[in-house]
Each structure stands twice: as structure tokens, then as C-alpha cells.
Amino acid sequence: MVVAQTQLSNGQARRRHHREPFLRFALKTIVKKPGRLIGFLIIVLFILMAIFGPMLYPKNLPIDPNAIYAPISWKYPLGTDFEGTSNLALVITGARYVLFAAAMGALFTVVFGTVLGLLSGYFAGATDSVIMRITDFILTLPSFPLLVVLSTVWNFGQPVAMGFVLGITGWGGLARAVRSQTLTLRERGFIEAARGLGLSSGHILFRQLMPNVGSYIAMNLLLAVTGSIYAEVGLFFLGVVPFHVNNWGVMLNLAVFSGGAMSSPQALPYLLSPMLALLILTLGIVLFLDAVDEMFNPRLREV
Amino acid sequence: MTMLEVKNLKRTFTTKDNMFGRREVKAVRDVSFTIPDGGVISFIGESGCGKTTIGRIVAGLETPTDGTVLLDGIDIHRANPKERRELMRQIQLIQQDPYQALNPAHTIEEALAQPLRLMAKRKAGVSNAWIQDRMAEVLSLVGLDPAAILYKYPHMLSGGQRQRVVIARALTVEPKVLVADEAVSMIDVSLRLGVLHLLRNLREKLNISVLFITHDVAASRYLGRDGKVFVIYKGMIVEEGATDTVINGPTHPYTQALLSAVPVLKGLEVPGSQRFYVEKELSQDGLSEEGCLFASRCPFATAECRRQLPPLAGDSHKSACLYPYERQVTARMLD
Amino acid sequence: MNAELQLIDAQTAVQVRGLNVVYETTQGDIPAVQNVNLDIRKGQITGIIGESGSGKSTLVMAMMNAVAKPGRVASGSIEVSGVGDMMKLSTEQQRRARSTELGLVFQAAQNSLNPLRRIGHQVLDLGRSHGVKDLRALLRKAKDLLERLGLDADRVLTAYQHELSGGMRQRVGIMFALVLDAKVVILDEATTALDMLSQASVLQIVRELHEERGLTTILITHDMGVVGDLADRVVVMYAGCIVEEGVTQEVLTSPKHPYTRGLIRAIPRISGDIDKAVPLSGSPPDMNTYKQPGCLFADRCPLAAPECQQSRPPLLEVETGRHVACFRVNDHA
Structure with a gap:
């Protein structure tokens, strides 16, 4: 028999082996491939932009009547807009609202989707039926038109409000996916064992089940961020939301509908600079996604 | 009791x-x-x-x-x-x-700590040290070295070690x-x-x-x-x-079929003299509710077996067969 | 066919020499089969026994030169009687040799059958890919075989895989291995997933067909009982190496390698003194086992001596037809 020679000294048993901290492990995963690192750096850059960007410039950006639609130069790396304001400054100061609202939207999506998906999949039966009917309802709602309608009655000056609305309409798909994952997991031995040991449902849901859908949730969080960005930028671009603040959507709207970017080539940088920002951010997220699965997979953790 | x-x-x-x-x-x-x-x-x-x-x-x-x-x-x-x-x-x-x-x-430590925290709550007045001690105790009961295993994830263990951890968790x-x-x-x-x-x-x-x-x-x-x-x-x-x-000394033909099916080690054992094989497969469909459930596969079944379900009868050794009969099917160890 | 044929004598169906198979991983190559020399004798049932990871399945896949990536045959030769060295044949010749010379029956067979085609169609596919002219005769042969295996041939040929039970699928797998008249049949854990009663009857059929058709049968299993019941010769593998080889009866009654001895003792039996069963100590081989220079079994071995940690014992013939890889083969009680 494999009886290990075990000395039952308390000291030995209590000497904890510290696992590799998650952050260090995550960092190791990221630097493994250059693509992941680039993606990570892009995301960090945009986050810094959102936090500190507005502090770099005065509250009202300087206007230069002599440099309306100025071409790209050292002074205006992305050109200027119809008032002679630097496009770079506009992109940087506009990042905060866009990113904050998108982050809130993604957060709401993931929280609603995960919790409802877990509940539905684990409890099955009546709970499942009720939650899934609500999910079906949310999924069939045409979310973009709904946002348009909601925006007429709601003040979107606060990014939290915008994020909440984006989240409310977006969690359906994730809830369904988490539910189906939970349905297969609940048949696994360790869930039954947890029930047999008398562990509470809350423990089973959030301590046993959730870590096993962790990478899935994290990936969806990132994808929800891009989704939310597109949705809100779209709303501003269409002009259905009042322009309280400067942001990328507003820039696009002004460039196309008032700036004449579609007809005059001088105005093109004004249109392209927010699009470039969107493109780079999406690229960063897509590149970074590759690392997420590995980060949350316990099988790859070393001790 | x-x-x-x-x-x-x-x-x-x-x-x-x-x-x-x-x-x-x-x-x-x-x-x-x-x-x-x-x-x-x-x-x-x-x-x-x-x-x-x-x-x-x-x-x-x-x-x-x-x-x-x-x-x-x-x-x-x-x-x-x-x-x-x-x-x-x-x-x-x-x-x-x-x-x-x-x-x-979860690491093995987490897997054991979860139910132990619950037990600690029931016991009242036990400290965190009790959880650590119990953890070491159940692991040594199943023959595992706590220091070498607590920090590991299940995928780092062999099947035998995992089953020992599962038993430790139950304990x-x-x-x-x-x-x-x-x-x-x-x-x-x-x-x-x-x-x-x-x-x-x-x-x-x-x-x-x-x-x-x-x-x-x-x-x-x-x-x-x-x-x-x-x-x-x-x-x-x-x-x-x-x-x-x-x-x-099995008396039911199904038990006899199972014992006949146990492979015999050449040179160490001799097969039972009445060893037999069951050709037909176990199936759920076409199951008649009447008669003995094993009758369709039983080599000794009679017409009577297909008509009535035999009850489990006997004193300390019970058998659910209309014609319980001891057959020599079990392999015997050579000296 | 070619000169190399003369290398193997008339008694040998497959001759393996100096075979090494490695699995390529990011941490370097892991040896799965190491320095294997083995003669599979014609007309006999050879049992290859070993635990998961012992390399027994890799060994037979190498015999067909069909080791899947990331595995790779690093060195060695495999002479198949009537075919030649599998390592030197063209891809097309190798493909022909599988099925017509070497027939493989997979575990429970469910993975080797196409779930979307009827069994009969798959027989025809097999015939076509091997250039069989008379497909009608092939189908007739398949039918005869299935009936011999105790199945309702017409029903089985028109059925899909999922309509068959585990035991039936296993028999269908045996039919596929034999329908092109393979002379060497390899059963890879062919009864592992089956119930006890199905296992017993499939083994009985294997025994009967082996005799009727004069086959050479290779049985790969982790179950000592299956080998002990059926095989004429037994090959014991541990961590990619052959540790003992010989006539089944002799190996079972007087095992010479400590692993074989431990393994036989660790199996509870239905007769005799049950308390004679003793668990094998230690844990199965892992990555570190392969890295050390000594005997692979040394850390679990009750007889291990200092020399066992230094170098690896070669597989030597200790009696006629009996090979053991152990330095202390004469030292046990």
C-alpha cells in the first residue's frame, strides 16, 4: 500500500505552500506570445487614456480658427476638426465616456448573464423555465431600436446609465451559454459530492461551478466591451442621444452630418481619427482574448 | 444493532x-x-x-x-x-x-477545507488550527503525505491518489x-x-x-x-x-454465469467443472413483464420460468430461481 | 518479396528490433517505448500486459507504423512476415499491409466505426480501398464471419453503429479485422469496456477463431486475468520497456521480475486465500522516472540494490524462451 511516511507534526501540516499569485501567473501567460502582449499594451494604453486623458487638456479644448481642417502635422498629429481643435485631443478626451460606459455595459451583461445562467442551469425545473422565458424575451427584443427608443426618454449624460441600458439588453446570449455549460457541469461528480457533503447551494454555485466557467465569462466580458462600444458609438453617431460630452460617437456624427467628411477630403482626418481609435482598441481586445482562456484554466497553473 | x-x-x-x-x-x-x-x-x-x-x-x-x-x-x-x-x-x-x-x-487543500469549515461551524469553539489538523489527519488516514499534496491541483495526481483524496474528503x-x-x-x-x-x-x-x-x-x-x-x-x-x-456455491444461474465469466489464470487456477457461457446480450427492449427476468438468457430455463417470477427464497442463502441448483463454476486455486 | 524477409525465421510473425518511440512535447521528447526487442510467434496468442502509460498500445501502433503525432518512431525495425520492414515500405505498401496482413481491433470498436455509414457500406469501403475486385464475395465473407461471431448478419450489415450494443460492436470490429484475411490480429483493450458476460463470450470467440483460422493473435490489456486465461505467451511492459517475457503458465507460476510478481500478487482472486493479495507499493512512473539512469522500477522495487539506481538492466534470456530485465533476477526468495 502507498502509505506515505507521514509525521503528523502540526508545524508541517500548517506550513502552507503558497500558490503562484494569480497576477504573476496572468502576466506570464501574457508575455508568452507577442500578439498577447501587444493586445495587452493597447488595452492598458486606452485605459490610461480614459483615466488621465481629460486631465491632460483644459476643460474646453482650444480652438484655432486659423487651422480649421488642418492637415496632419507635428502640432496636430491627427489633423484638426471644423473649429481647429486637435483631433488627437478629441480622441483622447473622448475616450473616458466611451470606455467607462462600455465597461459598465460589459459588467452588467456579465453579472446578469452569469448569475441567471448559473441559477437556471443548476436549479433546472421551474426556475430554469422562468429564467429562460425571460432570456428568450430579451433575445428576441431588437436591442438597437430599443436603445434608440429608450434614449428619447432617458438622460444618457451619465455613462453608468448608458452602461446599464447596454447591459440590460445584452445579457441574453451569455445567460444561455452559461446555462448550457452549467447543465453539463452539474452532472459531474464533484457537484454531486458537494451536495452530499452538505455544502450550501450558494457555495456550489459560486465556488464550485463559477470557476469552471471562468475563462468563458472573462472572454465574454471582453467581447461585451467591444459590443457595448459599437452600440453606444452607434447611438451617438445616429444622433439620437443628446451630446452632453465630447466622445468618439459625437465626432463621427459631426464629421459625417455637419463636417462634410463624406464629400471634402480635408475633413477626412476628423472622420478617420475616432474610427482609428475604435479599430486599434478592437484589435487590442481580440489579440488579448487569446491569453484569457489560458489564464483561467487551472490545468495550466503551475505550483 | x-x-x-x-x-x-x-x-x-x-x-x-x-x-x-x-x-x-x-x-x-x-x-x-x-x-x-x-x-x-x-x-x-x-x-x-x-x-x-x-x-x-x-x-x-x-x-x-x-x-x-x-x-x-x-x-x-x-x-x-x-x-x-x-x-x-x-x-x-x-x-x-x-x-x-x-x-x-480547486487545490486539494481547498477541496478538503470546504467541508471542514462546515464541520467547524457545527462543532463550535474550534479554531482554524483544528481545520488544518483535521486536514492532515484525514490525508494520513488515506495514506497520503499532506505536505506533498495539499497545494496540488487534481490533474497533477494519479488515479489512485485522486481516489484517496476523494475518500479523505468523505472522511x-x-x-x-x-x-x-x-x-x-x-x-x-x-x-x-x-x-x-x-x-x-x-x-x-x-x-x-x-x-x-x-x-x-x-x-x-x-x-x-x-x-x-x-x-x-x-x-x-x-x-x-x-x-x-x-x-x-452459487445457486442462481445468473450468479453462476458471472462466476464462469471470471478469467482463469493458467497454471495457478483450474476452471470450475461446470463453467458455462451466456451468449445473448443484456437488453432493455422486448422485456416481458412475466416470468423470470433472466429466463431469456438462461441456458437452464424451462417453460415454467417464462410464466412465473420466482421469489427470493431461502434462509441465510437466498436465491430467486425456480430451480436453485449448485453448480461447480468457480475457479479453484491450485496448490 | 525482398531480401530482408530472410532475416526472420519461419516461426516468427512479427519481429521487432531496437524499437524506440518518443512523444514530442514542449519539454522535450518523452520515451514511450524504449529499446524493445520482441518476436511475436506464429500461430500463438501473445498477451502484452501493462498499465496505462506503459507503452503497450504505442508498441502495437508502431508495429503497424501508425504512431500518431506527436509520437514518432525514433529508431528500430519491424519485420512483418510476408511483408518486410514496415519502416522501409512505401506509404501505399504500408496501407495495404494493414488489414490484409495485420488486422487491428480497437477498444470497444466504437471509435473505429463511421457513425454515419451502415456497417455493410463500410465493409464495401474497406474492400474498395484495398482494391478488392469481387465486392459481392467480400460481403458474403463478412456475412459468414458475423454469423460465426453469433450475430444476426443481415441486421448488423444494414445497421448504423449506434444501433449496436457494446458487445456487438466489438464483434463487428473483429469482423473488420478479419474480413480481408489478416494473418495477424491485434486486439487493443478489446474487451475492456464490455460487461463481464460479454467479455467472456468475446474472449471465447477470439480463442475459437484463433484456432480455426490459424491466426497469430496479439492481445493488449491491463487485465492479468484476460492474459492469464487466453494467452500462450505473455509480455509484461513497464514504463515503455519490456521487463519480462515468456510462456504464460511459467510467468504466472514463477514470475522472475519484481514488477510481474507484485502485479500478480496485487490481483484479488475468487479462490484461495484472499489475504495473499498484497497491494503494489509506490506510485506509477511519471516524467521524472524516465530522466533517471537506473532501472525504471527501482523506486517501487522491494529488491532494489545500489546498482539498480546506476544503470538500466537489459532484457536477457534467463531460460529458454524466457526473458527478464532485472539485475537481481536470481536474488529473490
Whole structure:
């Protein structure tokens, strides 16, 4: 028999082996491939932009009547807009609202989707039926038109409000996916064992089940961020939301509908600079996604 | 003193064929047995015979269609939720697949600490140090070195080690009964006996009763030598008795077929003189509800066997056959 | 066919020499089969026994030169009687040799059958890919075989895989291995997933067919019982190496390698004194086992001496037809 020679000294048993901290492990995963690192750096850059960007410039950006639609130069790396304001400054100061609202939207999506998906999949039966009917309802709602309608009655000056609305309409798909994952997991031995040991449902849901859908949730969080960005930028671009603040959507709207970017080539940088920002951010997220699965997979953790 | 008493257990699964039709599958049909305090019984049968369902009902993970499971006289399926959880804790199921039984996202330490925290709450007045001590204690009971294993994730362990961790986890809640469902069949052969040996030791050391569910007759002989065996066929007990009595002198043709099917080691053993093979496959369809359930595969069946269902009869060695007859089918060890 | 044929004598169906198979991983190559020399004798049932990871399945896949990536045959030769060295044949010749010379029956067979085609169609596919002219005769042969295996041939040929039970599928797998008249049949854990009664009857059929058709049968299993019941010769593998080889009866009654001895002792039996069963100590080989220079079994071995940690014992003939890889082969009680 494999009886290990075990000395039952308390000291030995209590000497904890510290696992590799998650952050260090995550960092190791990221630097493994250059693509992941680039993606990570892009995301960090945009986050810094959102936090500190507005502090770099005065509250009202300087206007230069002599440099309306100025071409790209050292002074205006992305050109200027119809008032002679630097496009770079506009992109940087506009990042905060866009990113904050998108982050809130993604957060709401993931929280609603995960919790409802877990509940539905684990409890099955009546709970499942009720939650899934609500999910079906949310999924069939045409979310973009709904946002348009909601925006007429709601003040979107606060990014939290915008994020909440984006989240409310977006969690359906994730809830369904988490539910189906939970349905297969609940048949696994360790869930039954947890029930047999008398562990509470809350423990089973959030301590046993959730870590096993962790990478899935994290990936969806990132994808929800891009989704939310597109949705809100779209709303501003269409002009259905009042322009309280400067942001990328507003820039696009002004460039196309008032700036004449579609007809005059001088105005093109004004249109392209927010699009470039969107493109780079999406690229960063897509590149970074590759690392997420590995980060949350316990099988790859070393001790 | 009787500890676990199961009376007239029945479990029927209903599957919907379509919107109108439904089919009933009788997984367990009227099974009764008792396990004495610190005793052992084995259930032997092929996959699909209902033995796993019986184990899950006993462990409280499934509800019987009819019948009772009494632990020290209390019906575990009709107790109030709080009592029920307490009774479930006392009957721990060791599952067949140690690869599925541990959460891949948790270290062994976390896996053991979760139920121990619960126990600490019940005990009141015990410290965090108690949890650490208990953790080391249960791991050494199952023959694992705490320092070498606590920080590991399940995927870093061999099948045998995992099954030991699963047993250690069951021990954290101080159970009275262990239900071991094919607990060694997915472990490498060289490590199987070690785990069986461990279960045998736990019975002796901690006075835990064991319900051993297996298809391996020899394993049941190793673990349940001083207990009883129950041979299950299509959800019914077809033969029961003291382990060695049944293995050496089986009277039901199904038990005889199972013992005939055990491979014989050349040079070490000689096959039983009346060893026979059953050609037909076990099937669920075309099952007539009349007569003996084994009649369609039984080489000794008569017309009478297809007409009436034989009851489980006998004193200490019972057999559900109209014509119980002892045949020499068990291999004999050469000297 | 070619000159190399003369290398193997008339008694040998497959001759393996100096075979090494490695699995390529990011941490370097892991040896799966190491320095294997083995003669599979014609007309006999050879049992290859070992635990998961012992290299027994890799060994037979190498015999067919069909080791899947990331595995790779690093060195060695495999002479198949009537075919030649599998390592030197063209891809097309190798493909022909599988099925017509070497027939493989997979575990429970469910993975080797196409779930979307009827069994009969798959027989025809097999015939076409091997250039069989008379497909009608092939189908007739398949039918005869299935009936011989105790199945309702017409029903089985028109059935899909999922309509068959495990035992039936296993028999269908045997039919596929034999329908092109393979002379060497390899059963890879062919009865592992089956119930006891099906296992017994499939083994009985294997035994009967082996005799009727004069086959050479290779049985790969982790179950000592299956080998002990059926095989004429037994090959014991541990961590990619052959540790003992000989006539089944002799190996079972007087095992000479400590691993074989431990393994036989660790199996509870239905007769005799049950307390003679003793668990094997130690844990199965892992990555570190392969890295050390000594005997692979040394850390679990009750007889291990200092020399066992230094170098690896070669597989030597200790009696006629009996090979053991152990330095202390004469030292046990």
C-alpha cells in the first residue's frame, strides 16, 4: 500500500505552500506570445487614456480658427476638426465616456448573464423555465431600436446609465451559454459530492461551478466591451442621444452630418481619427482574448 | 444493532418518447437489505443492472419511487430538509470516476477545507488550527503525505491518489456509511488493491460501514469477506448470502454465469467443472413483464420460468430461481 | 518479396528490433517505448500486459507504423512476415499491409466505426480501398464471419453503429479485422469496456477463431486475468520497456521480475486465500522516472540494490524462451 511516511507534526501540516499569485501567473501567460502582449499594451494604453486623458487638456479644448481642417502635422498629429481643435485631443478626451460606459455595459451583461445562467442551469425545473422565458424575451427584443427608443426618454449624460441600458439588453446570449455549460457541469461528480457533503447551494454555485466557467465569462466580458462600444458609438453617431460630452460617437456624427467628411477630403482626418481609435482598441481586445482562456484554466497553473 | 436498513426500494424512470407516448424503465424493483454497524455488503452486477441507482438513492442523491432508506431508524428521504442534510452527510458516496469527482479549479487543500469549515461551524469553539489538523489527519488516514499534496491541483495526481483524496474528503464529515460505487474500476490495476485495502482498514479503524458496489467478484471477496453479497440483475436481487457461500456455491444461474465469466489464470487456477457461457446480450427492449427476468438468457430455463417470477427464497442463502441448483463454476486455486 | 524477409525465421510473425518511440512535447521528447526487442510467434496468442502509460498500445501502433503525432518512431525495425520492414515500405505498401496482413481491433470498436455509414457500406469501403475486385464475395465473407461471431448478419450489415450494443460492436470490429484475411490480429483493450458476460463470450470467440483460422493473435490489456486465461505467451511492459517475457503458465507460476510478481500478487482472486493479495507499493512512473539512469522500477522495487539506481538492466534470456530485465533476477526468495 502507498502509505506515505507521514509525521503528523502540526508545524508541517500548517506550513502552507503558497500558490503562484494569480497576477504573476496572468502576466506570464501574457508575455508568452507577442500578439498577447501587444493586445495587452493597447488595452492598458486606452485605459490610461480614459483615466488621465481629460486631465491632460483644459476643460474646453482650444480652438484655432486659423487651422480649421488642418492637415496632419507635428502640432496636430491627427489633423484638426471644423473649429481647429486637435483631433488627437478629441480622441483622447473622448475616450473616458466611451470606455467607462462600455465597461459598465460589459459588467452588467456579465453579472446578469452569469448569475441567471448559473441559477437556471443548476436549479433546472421551474426556475430554469422562468429564467429562460425571460432570456428568450430579451433575445428576441431588437436591442438597437430599443436603445434608440429608450434614449428619447432617458438622460444618457451619465455613462453608468448608458452602461446599464447596454447591459440590460445584452445579457441574453451569455445567460444561455452559461446555462448550457452549467447543465453539463452539474452532472459531474464533484457537484454531486458537494451536495452530499452538505455544502450550501450558494457555495456550489459560486465556488464550485463559477470557476469552471471562468475563462468563458472573462472572454465574454471582453467581447461585451467591444459590443457595448459599437452600440453606444452607434447611438451617438445616429444622433439620437443628446451630446452632453465630447466622445468618439459625437465626432463621427459631426464629421459625417455637419463636417462634410463624406464629400471634402480635408475633413477626412476628423472622420478617420475616432474610427482609428475604435479599430486599434478592437484589435487590442481580440489579440488579448487569446491569453484569457489560458489564464483561467487551472490545468495550466503551475505550483 | 441495525444501522442502515433499506426496505422495498423501487425506482422507475420515465422517458418521454414523444408528446404522447412515454416509457417506463424499472431501474430498481423491490430491493431490501440491511448493513449492520461497521459491517460490509457488496452488490454485484453488470452495468445497467440498477446497482448504481441503488447507491445513489442510499446516498440521498436520488429519490426512490417507493420504499424507505432508514439510517438508525430515520427515513432519509422523508426527513425535513435540515435533518436530511445531516443524514446525507452521514452517508458518503465514493464515485466510480475519481477524475470527475474533484473540482479541477480547486487545490486539494481547498477541496478538503470546504467541508471542514462546515464541520467547524457545527462543532463550535474550534479554531482554524483544528481545520488544518483535521486536514492532515484525514490525508494520513488515506495514506497520503499532506505536505506533498495539499497545494496540488487534481490533474497533477494519479488515479489512485485522486481516489484517496476523494475518500479523505468523505472522511472530513465523519460519515457512518461509505457507499463505494465501482470505486476502483477506473484506477490502474497495480493501484486498485491499495485502495481496496484502504477501505478495508477504514472499516476496522473507524468502524465505518461499507456498501461496495462492483462488477468484480474477486474485489468484493477482498473487501467484503466477512459480509454479505447481493447479486443484482435488472434491478432485482437474484441471490444473496454470506460472501464465501455465494462465491463458492452459487445457486442462481445468473450468479453462476458471472462466476464462469471470471478469467482463469493458467497454471495457478483450474476452471470450475461446470463453467458455462451466456451468449445473448443484456437488453432493455422486448422485456416481458412475466416470468423470470433472466429466463431469456438462461441456458437452464424451462417453460415454467417464462410464466412465473420466482421469489427470493431461502434462509441465510437466498436465491430467486425456480430451480436453485449448485453448480461447480468457480475457479479453484491450485496448490 | 525482398531480401530482408530472410532475416526472420519461419516461426516468427512479427519481429521487432531496437524499437524506440518518443512523444514530442514542449519539454522535450518523452520515451514511450524504449529499446524493445520482441518476436511475436506464429500461430500463438501473445498477451502484452501493462498499465496505462506503459507503452503497450504505442508498441502495437508502431508495429503497424501508425504512431500518431506527436509520437514518432525514433529508431528500430519491424519485420512483418510476408511483408518486410514496415519502416522501409512505401506509404501505399504500408496501407495495404494493414488489414490484409495485420488486422487491428480497437477498444470497444466504437471509435473505429463511421457513425454515419451502415456497417455493410463500410465493409464495401474497406474492400474498395484495398482494391478488392469481387465486392459481392467480400460481403458474403463478412456475412459468414458475423454469423460465426453469433450475430444476426443481415441486421448488423444494414445497421448504423449506434444501433449496436457494446458487445456487438466489438464483434463487428473483429469482423473488420478479419474480413480481408489478416494473418495477424491485434486486439487493443478489446474487451475492456464490455460487461463481464460479454467479455467472456468475446474472449471465447477470439480463442475459437484463433484456432480455426490459424491466426497469430496479439492481445493488449491491463487485465492479468484476460492474459492469464487466453494467452500462450505473455509480455509484461513497464514504463515503455519490456521487463519480462515468456510462456504464460511459467510467468504466472514463477514470475522472475519484481514488477510481474507484485502485479500478480496485487490481483484479488475468487479462490484461495484472499489475504495473499498484497497491494503494489509506490506510485506509477511519471516524467521524472524516465530522466533517471537506473532501472525504471527501482523506486517501487522491494529488491532494489545500489546498482539498480546506476544503470538500466537489459532484457536477457534467463531460460529458454524466457526473458527478464532485472539485475537481481536470481536474488529473490
